[in-house]
Amino acid sequence: MSSYLDIAQAILDLEKKPMSARQIMRRAFEFRLVPSGLYGRTQHKTLQARLSEDILLRKDRSDFFRTKPGQFFLRKYITDATLPVSYRTPIAARRRVRELVNGRVLTFRRSDVDELLGQSDTSTAKEFLGSSIGQKFLYRHFSTIPEDEVAVWSLAVMMRDQSVLGYRIGRYRDGRDDFQLKRTFVFSSAVTEEDLNLFNFNDLGIVDSAVTAIATDLDIPVGQDDNLNNVFEAQLDTVLYDHGRHSALIMLVKIDCPEWFEPTSRRLSLNNLHWIDLSQKINNVADFDPWSQRILHTLQSTY
């Protein structure tokens, strides 16, 4: 075990309360618990790094957990009823960047897609997945998708009554320049091999992919044991083929906003989050990102 983690263990055991890395190091120096071999200008940052890594890597098996961002405590006290509940309630750290797609992503052959969609470039999801193409999927590493195949993206939209949740894309969220700083109402993610499981074979994990993306981006706390489908009403709606610059097969997933969920920009890293009334005419359609523009018609045609 790293000596920094030993120090944290000892201090937290002594104090019996959640502490920041800086507080732990300060206490450790007071108690002369820091071996002479450990040195540096910003040792609290090193301790913070060690704790973060340990939790990230070992998850539930780590001796540590977070009670708040930057506050660490010992897992063994989670069941100690003599301590305040706030000391014993773990939080999941917000990911800096949404998990990069390292695994393999879902693709279809362009010829198969063309055959089914033809000139219209759209289809209902039911028709699409119900057809034989639903059996002809492949998985590819992102960088090695052949020219004649197209990646599948799930686009989640959050619906409430006649409105859809919109926001402005931040600098970090999307590198593609015609997406940057645009207005949008989609939460997109490539559909991967990991999204597929025994229970979602009919839709190849597309709905789960969308629900995970929206829960991550909106920072909706979902326990590890919770089934995301119990939290959200989500249905796969429409399939759209984008032949443009970002060639992709887009799976539109509509998610009903749960009653209890009120998006507030305070907890979000998304700018200018707001409900867009679909029954009204929308100004500056050109200010939306290409995918939002594309599905706007689909959404509005319902109202």
Next chain:
DNA sequence: CTGACCACAAACATCTGCAC
């Protein structure tokens, strides 16, 4: 193991549109 890196939030500053 250290510390650089960088995504983010918070704090602060500036701009814009509107009422008076």
Next chain:
DNA sequence: GTGCAGATGTTTGTGGTCAG
């Protein structure tokens, strides 16, 4: 013009990740 609110832009500090 001033005052205000909300949007937008900039700076700064912190937390999490990763190269070396």
